[in-house]
Amino acid sequence: MRAPKHALPLMADVYRQVIPRVHQELAIWKRKADDIPDEELRSQAQLSIRHKTFHCEGGSILGLLSGHHSKEVIRFIVAYQTISDYLDNLCDRSVSLDPNDFHHLHQAMLDVFEPEKEQSDYYACRDHTGDKNYLKDLVTVCREELVALPSFQIIQPHLQDLAKRYTELQVHKHVTPGEREERLIGWFESTAGPLRDEMSWYEYAASSGSTLGIFSLVAYAAKDPRMTRSKAKRVYEGYFPWVQGLHILMDYFIDQKEDHEEGDLNFCTYYESDEEMLRRIGYFFKRAKRAIRSLPDHRFHRMITSGLLAIYLADEKVSQHPLLRRQQFALFRFGGLESMFFYMNGRIFRRSGQKTD
Template identity: 50%
Template sequence: MLAYNIPKTPFTLMTAVYRKIFPVVNTELAFWQKRAGEIPNEELRQQALASIDSKRFHCLGGAVYALLAGFGWHEAIRFIVAYQTISDYLDNLCDRSTSLDPNDFRLLHEAMADALSTDNPIRNYYELRPEQSDGEYLADLVRTCQKTMRRLEVHDAIRQHLLKLEQLYADLQVHKHVKEEERIPRLVNWYGENKHGSSLFWYEFSAAAGSTLGIFCLVSYALGGKMTASLAEQVTAAYFPFMQGLHILLDYYIDQQEDKIEGDLNFCSYFESQQLMKERFRYFIDQADSHIQALPDRRFHEMVHHGLVGLYLGDPKVKKLDGGGEMTSCLLQISGYQARFFHWNTKLYHWKQKTRS
């Protein structure tokens, strides 16, 4: 059956993604976009719509993990889209915020923890900010995720791992969105409390906390009936910090110019030199490769890992970066033919989009 036929080559992965995954993701996003357009409060409505419009590729990319869910792939997409939509919406509320209150940001992100529970009550996540009325938009996103959690026979086996990754994500969002002068001291102190012998720089650890890939992988495996307590530990160790760190560092890498103009925090700006940044990217690629070897469906995880490199470095924004061509050539060579395949497809996609406009 196609639902259990986890892709093992870049071509079969792309075929499954375009024919099976993306159409369902777009249907789910259309539903939430309609809901967002009905939000009574203007500020909340604008931020909800903007998050879907500008960050839908997060849902499209994350939904690749639904291929690990067997016959539960449709349910996996519903969860991934809802959870990622919460993440992107809250990021907008904090990033373009009417507030700089860390307590407000913390309460908003309690929605992401509640979404990973089976029965946590819905709270007023907006209690500490002036905007209140969202027509149950955020609450219904949380409820959608909770429905998936209640369908997991092994929820107890993955619960602590889900909450660990969510807690790291929420901590990051709080610390990076407070008053500008407080951000770096808070992030450095937070890293000091959590590094536990880690050899990462504080900004690399922060980047690793900012990805939802580990959560999507855990839930998809659980929906597919493959999850055990041992596998939950393996997935968490494989994805945090290196797979997730590579994901977000690449995301920050291509956004350097935009973030500089907007005055947004960009972790790639803290590397002391282009050479050091290149060496650390190589380190993350090598470590991600090493850590996913013990996982089931190893080839799938390798494709995702190499696909991230090809996907991000195929973005037109890379051409405008100082040393972008050299960085691309170096990382594609390290990552091999799979990364080059996804890189070529990404460039072709952007070329087609440009010719249509």
């Protein structure tokens, strides 16, 4: 099986293969979440599945890169994304502002990529601990799929790099509001390397906050048991930083009003003007398109990139916000007709009862 090269076959595969499989996997985790004894942990696990299903659906589209192994790859993607969404809920809506707590929680996302290592005590710094092994079971499922990949060791360093960036971002962005910016700037200065000349600290943070590179690497390793180190590097560099940055900037773009009301950090608010924000998102889109040119299945990745613009612009948060509605037309210029096609699909899909978070 080859990855779809055109929009119509892609959407057909999404509706026929990806969405049903994602919902089957999420149903398993929903039952486990319902069985968590601690009220707070149970509530956050349930909410993360109920309101962030879209994250698993969107990420699992990359499972189509794995050919006949899409079932196994989607199982991994749903479990890993569920870890991410659950921990994000625990940090966003927690009374804790302790970076040690956030570090222990997010160790789960790092433990996934060290299958031989004993799992950590993820709740070591908080009173709520009774999850009936919910988080450890998620880690275990991810590990089961990874150790079955003949090429796992080839992609492992890149997976660990992306996961480390992601977890460090989550720790820094959830601490006391007065410390967040200083911590993130210091992290940027110490870890961004040459990217310091190409983007701001908040754009670097956005580029570190996506799981798409991880999912793409796992999908290719499932398809190609003889995956080379050079191909793994190409996939890594194809997604980080530009595609991942575009992904999270669009996520923050539609969440500006909500994050302001909740007091949550939003990287789009750091731009000096709306014009600069739109210009930089367009720049990330152009750089993303350039980065994916060397990837196998280039047309598929091009559709993913165009879809990132469209699927977020189709969110109801945009239609309900006059300023975002005006700005969306500027962003559509970057994606053209392909983005418009995915936008219309996104609108139809949301009217069937789905939404982003």
